Amino acid sequence: xxxxxxxxxxxxxxxxxxxxxxxxxxxxxxxxxxxxxxxxxxxxxxxxxxxxxxxxxxxxxxxxxxxxxxxxxxxxxxxxxxxxxxxxxxxxxxxxxxxxxxxxxxxxxxxxxxxxxxxxxxxxxxxxxxxxxxxxxxxxxxxxxxxxxxxxxxxxxxxxxxxxxxxxxxxxxxxxxxxxxxxxxxxxxxxxxxxxxxxxxxxxxxxxxxxxxxxxxxxxxxxxxxxxxxxxxxxxxxxxxxxx
Amino acid sequence: xxxxxxxxxxxxxxxxxxxxxxxxxxxxxxxxxxxxxxxxxxxxxxxxxxxxxxxxxxxxxxxxxxxxxxxxxxxxxxxxxxxxxxxxxxxxxxxxxxxxxxxxxxxxxxxxxxxxxxxxxxxxxxxxxxxxxxxxxxxxxxxxxxxxxxxxxxxxxxxxxxxxxxxxxxxxxxxxxxxxxxxxxxxxxxxxxxxxxxxxxxxxxxxxxxxxxxxxxxxxxxxxxxxxxxxxxxxxxxxxxxxxxxxxxxxxxxxxxxxxxxxxxxxxxxxxxxxxxxxxxxxxxxxxxxxxxxxxxxxxxxxxxxxxxxxxxxxxxxxxxxxxxxxxxxxxxxxxxxxxxxxxxxxxxxxxxxx
Numbered sequence: 055x056x057x058x059x060x061x062x063x064x065x066x067x068x069x070x071x072x073x074x075x076x077x078x079x080x081x082x083x084x085x086x087x088x089x090x091x092x093x094x095x096x097x098x099x100x101x102x103x104x105x106x107x108x109x110x111x112x113x114x115x116x117x118x119x120x121x122x123x124x125x126x127x128x129x130x131x132x133x134x135x136x137x138x139x140x141x142x143x144x145x146x147x148x149x150x151x152x153x154x155x156x157x158x159x160x161x162x163x164x165x166x167x168x169x170x171x172x173x174x175x176x177x178x179x180x181x182x183x184x185x186x187x188x189x190x191x192x193x194x195x196x197x198x199x200x201x202x203x204x205x206x207x208x209x210x211x212x213x214x215x216x217x218x219x220x221x222x223x224x225x226x227x228x229x230x231x232x233x234x235x236x237x238x239x240x241x242x243x244x245x246x247x248x249x250x251x252x253x254x255x256x257x258x259x260x261x262x263x264x265x266x267x268x269x270x271x272x273x274x275x276x277x278x279x280x281x282x283x284x285x286x287x288x289x290x291x292x293x294x295x296x297x298x
Numbered sequence: 299x300x301x302x303x304x305x306x307x308x309x310x311x312x313x314x315x316x317x318x319x320x321x322x323x324x325x326x327x328x329x330x331x332x333x334x335x336x337x338x339x340x341x342x343x344x345x346x347x348x349x350x351x352x353x354x355x356x357x358x359x360x361x362x363x364x365x366x367x368x369x370x371x372x373x374x375x376x377x378x379x380x381x382x383x384x385x386x387x388x389x390x391x392x393x394x395x396x397x398x399x400x401x402x403x404x405x406x407x408x409x410x411x412x413x414x415x416x417x418x419x420x421x422x423x424x425x426x427x428x429x430x431x432x433x434x435x436x437x438x439x440x441x442x443x444x445x446x447x448x449x450x451x452x453x454x455x456x457x458x459x460x461x462x463x464x465x466x467x468x469x470x471x472x473x474x475x476x477x478x479x480x481x482x483x484x485x486x487x488x489x490x491x492x493x494x495x496x497x498x499x500x501x502x503x504x505x506x507x508x509x510x511x512x513x514x515x516x517x518x519x520x521x522x523x524x525x526x527x528x529x530x531x532x533x534x535x536x537x538x539x540x541x542x543x544x545x546x547x548x549x550x551x552x553x554x555x556x557x558x559x560x561x562x563x564x565x566x567x568x569x570x571x572x573x574x575x576x577x578x579x580x581x582x583x584x585x586x587x588x589x590x591x592x593x594x595x596x597x598x599x600x601x602x603x604x605x606x607x608x609x610x611x612x613x614x615x616x617x618x619x620x621x622x623x624x625x626x627x628x629x630x631x632x633x634x635x636x637x638x639x640x641x642x643x644x645x646x647x648x649x650x651x652x653x
Contacts, residue, residue: 104513130515142510144503146570146632150308155503158496159515189311204510211515 057082057247063112065098072098074271085248087258087279090268091292096251097139100217104136105129131159135213139220141200145193149184152192152203156211177206180236198229217249259283267291308494315634316490319576320483327479341587346478347540348579351560353485354532356575358525361498363505367557368442371449372530373537374552375422376415380538381466381547383411389468396458408472412538419534420527427526431519453549471545481539485532489572497524566621568628573635589613
């Protein structure tokens with residue numbers, strides 16, 4: 055059964071079409087990389103799924119709900135957690151406040167405080183550095199720590215799907231390795247579905263899983279990341295010289 | 299860690315802020331009491347009222363990051379509730395003949411009038427806020443200003459219930475200090491409790507990063523509305539007490555003058571800090587008072603030294619410019635006053651990583 059399904063999705067900013075007729079489905083537990091050069095429409099796609107940018111056309115379904123054009127907080131409540139590009143931590147809040155802020159949306163449900171506390175302990179176990187500095191203002195953290203914090207924050211609401219926009223952006227390669235290591239471990243442990251946007255396809259080929267290659271707002275290729283890495287079509291998509 | 303204890307630990311970790319601020323206010327009250335001077339007593343009452351207004355403003359502006367020019371309208375609503383409910387029925391009949399009978403006969407104590415003023419203002423904050431909180435940034439600020447102008451023009455023209463622009467006199471005057479002190483301390487604790495609550499947390503997150511906040515499941519207009527109503531209630535109660543401190547109300551008591559003094563005190567103190575809100579009032583008010591004394595003249599032996607009139611406004615302007623030049627985020631920035639903990643866990647991020 056598919057957890058997320060997009061059909062004929064089109065996103066426009068004024069007269070500019072950022073995403074054109076994109077369709078794919080994502081099964082529960084799958085890991086999907088969306089890659090492609092600058093301006094391919096990857097981030098727009100993610101923002102549309104999270105409800106931040108309403109699509110101009112098409113339809114998005116998540117867990118048997120039509121979420122097209124729904125408010126971001128409603129979509130988050132259904133179990134989609136987005137990690138926006140550029141590590142948007144709540145800079146003036148402490149680490150612990152950053153982590154607990156999202157759990158408020160389940161307030162009033164039976165036992166929500168207990169679940170929130172359990173989730174917090176689990177995240178502290180995964181990212182010990184966050185526990186160590188729990189009362190530090192998030193704006194004072196280093197880039198890698200902020201990335202771990204936003205991933206932790208996305209996990210706090212026990213989502214079924216995590217959509218992450220460029221987790222490696224601006225991080226040193228060894229820090230990126232650490233971030234990915236935790237992500238993969240979390241996925242196995244929690245049966246999470248992961249949707250990761252990356253500009254470069256190298257990370258997808260290292261990690262494995264499914265990869266969608268976008269360019270100019272359209273899906274060019276969809277398949278196994280490692281197999282795709284060998285193909286010439288891939289080179290063509292990035293550099294546009296497929297005819298040689 | 300159990301959730302209840304977690305909540306309590308947040309409260310314990312941050313409670314030093316309202317305690318320190320309350321201690322500062324008590325210190326001001328003690329100085330006024332010890333001096334025994336009546337004008338000075340009145341000055342300190344004014345300071346406490348400003349604290350209530352600026353703290354009320356902070357609850358919304360500080361936590362949401364949206365500047366409001368309209369909060370004094372809530373003080374106006376509260377002030378007139380005090381006039382409607384505490385003036386002797388006979389006098390009300392003369393100045394405000396259009397009041398409904400039950401309100402005409404009503405005569406309640408000042409504290410009940412303050413509560414009623416707070417509730418009335420909170421109700422209108424809910425009505426206005428339901429519409430205004432969908433706006434962001436400068437559009438929201440302009441709309442709040444329109445709300446201020448609207449309330450002012452209604453109260454300036456609805457002659458039968460507000461006596462239009464003439465003063466409504468006969469509100470029992472309260473010259474003792476302690477009710478104002480208690481109210482200011484209550485306002486500080488209310489603001490603190492809101493700010494550490496999950497609603498306050500959600501709103502501060504939305505102030506820092508609206509997109510990420512929405513993606514974390516925060517309903518931003520709703521979070522703003524909650525703050526708007528709470529701050530409206532504080533402003534309304536403050537407005538009622540203000541009416542009791544001077545014994546009369548006019549619509550222009552609660553208009554541009556008060557709007558800009560309270561806003562500038564908040565900006566100078568540090569917009570997103572409760573300590574900043576209180577310190578902004580205490581520092582600027584003390585400065586204004588000191589300059590007033592100097593203008594009135596100080597006797598040294600047989601000579602009187604006095605500054606020329608008007609220096610007060612100029613010096614105040616210069617000080618505010620200087621503070622904002624050297625501390626653009628206000629005296630406190632977004633920090634709060636706390637006991638020194640010495641845990642040292644607030645170091646900046648480790649160097650060596652590419653950001």
